[in-house]
Amino acid sequence: MADAATESGVVKAGGGRSRGLDRAFDILDFLAGARRAMRPNEIAQELGAPRSTVYDLTALLVRRGFLEEVGDGRLFLGDRLHILGAAHAALxxxxxxxxxxxxxxxxxxxxxxxxxxxxxxxxxxxxxxxxxxxxxxxxxxxxxxxxxxxxxxxxxxxxxxxxxxxxxxxxxxxxxxxxxxxxxxxxxxxxxxxxxxxxxxxxxxxxxxxxxxxxxxxxxxxxxxxxxxxxxxxxxxxxxxxxxxxxxxxxxxxxxxxxxxxx
CATH class of the missing domain: 3.30.450.40 (GAF domain)
Structure with a gap:
């Protein structure tokens, strides 16, 4: 079974997995700082990242609950982040x-x-x-x-x-x-x-x-x-x-x- 990083379609030889993870964290950090929902192409433009990579990663993050769709193709932070934060705060x-x-x-x-x-x-x-x-x-x-x-x-x-x-x-x-x-x-x-x-x-x-x-x-x-x-x-x-x-x-x-x- 393909793992999450492979599923994103951005794993390459020579450290691609790490770069994909870094870019996923960049997306989450960027949206947290922006404090508003944005479309993947806007995120890619702001981050200076390839659109294809950002589309692949945001789709994966939506599937895993770390991002959620809020209408008109815009994405924002998902409920799973709240669950993780609550677990951290509790323990x-x-x-x-x-x-x-x-x-x-x-x-x-x-x-x-x-x-x-x-x-x-x-x-x-x-x-x-x-x-x-x-x-x-x-x-x-x-x-x-x-x-x-x-x-x-x-x-x-x-x-x-x-x-x-x-x-x-x-x-x-x-x-x-x-x-x-x-x-x-x-x-x-x-x-x-x-x-x-x-x-x-x-x-x-x-x-x-x-x-x-x-x-x-x-x-x-x-x-x-x-x-x-x-x-x-x-x-x-x-x-x-x-x-x-x-x-x-x-x-x-x-x-x-x-x-x-x-x-």
Whole structure:
């Protein structure tokens, strides 16, 4: 019986199976980042991939439930991914500890709490817990944004020197959505300051009413593998600044040991 990779029709000699798997993961990652359904030819164009390969792989992914058809030939992420994610959340000791930490932060502060990390050279909120105030700040889970837009970004590149940051962060990310430039030297200075004090907070660069807090979740080597964050209305953030940071740092200290070993 032909296996899944052979069934896709993209297995070639000399590593073709691995290339086919890589391309399948590229398709899933791309749709997750795009946050919308797309036709296979659009996916191929965006990825710069052969259309025949993308058609073969998307057909296979639909058959296996990793993609689903949503009408007009458009495809999006399928239910099987949700099942896999739910299994991970239910059985991963690391994920359960993260969820518990977010719950404690919300209980302490009533504010929206987030667990954030790198996705390539971008920032994502991997999981979050909404605050309990009547005015709630919600979160787009998995949405990739430039590191330069975020408090967490100043911590997640803290292990790099200036040259390493320049090589890692794309030049186009030193601008806000409205085109306003982000000063490179100021960003580097903020990275260094965050490295020294072990946190970073600022008024959000993307709106006029929230203040963002981030503290690192460190590996055994001291690198920020992720961050714990609070996003709060500015007046509440200013009034409770020290208490919010204390809650985040206590939670980060509790889960950081989990990042010294597989989850």
């Amino acid at each position: 991963s000791s690391r994920q359960m500890a993260i969820e518990a930490a977010l719950g404690r932060i919300v209980e302490d502060t009533q504010e929206t709490a987030q667990f954030c990390r790198l996705d390539g050279n971008k920032y994502i909120v991997a999981t979050a817990r909404d605050g309990t105030r009547p005015f709630r700040i919600t979160t787009n889970i998995g949405h990739r944004v430039p590191l330069t837009w975020t408090a967490s970004g100043r911590l997640l590149v803290g292990h790099l020197d200036a040259a390493g940051i320049a090589a890692f962060v794309p030049p186009e990310d030193f601008a806000l959505p409205d085109g306003r430039p982000i000063d490179r030297n100021a960003f580097l200075a903020e990275v260094e300051a965050a490295r020294v004090v072990g946190h970073f907070t600022f008024d959000s660069a993307l709106d006029s009413y929230t203040h963002c807090f981030a503290v690192p979740v460190r590996s055994a080597l001291g690198r920020a593998e992720a961050t714990l964050c609070i996003v709060a209305p500015r007046e509440d953030a200013y009034r409770n600044h020290a208490a919010y940071l204390a809650s985040l740092k206590q939670a980060a200290a509790q889960i950081s040991p989990l990042f010294a070993k597989p989850g």
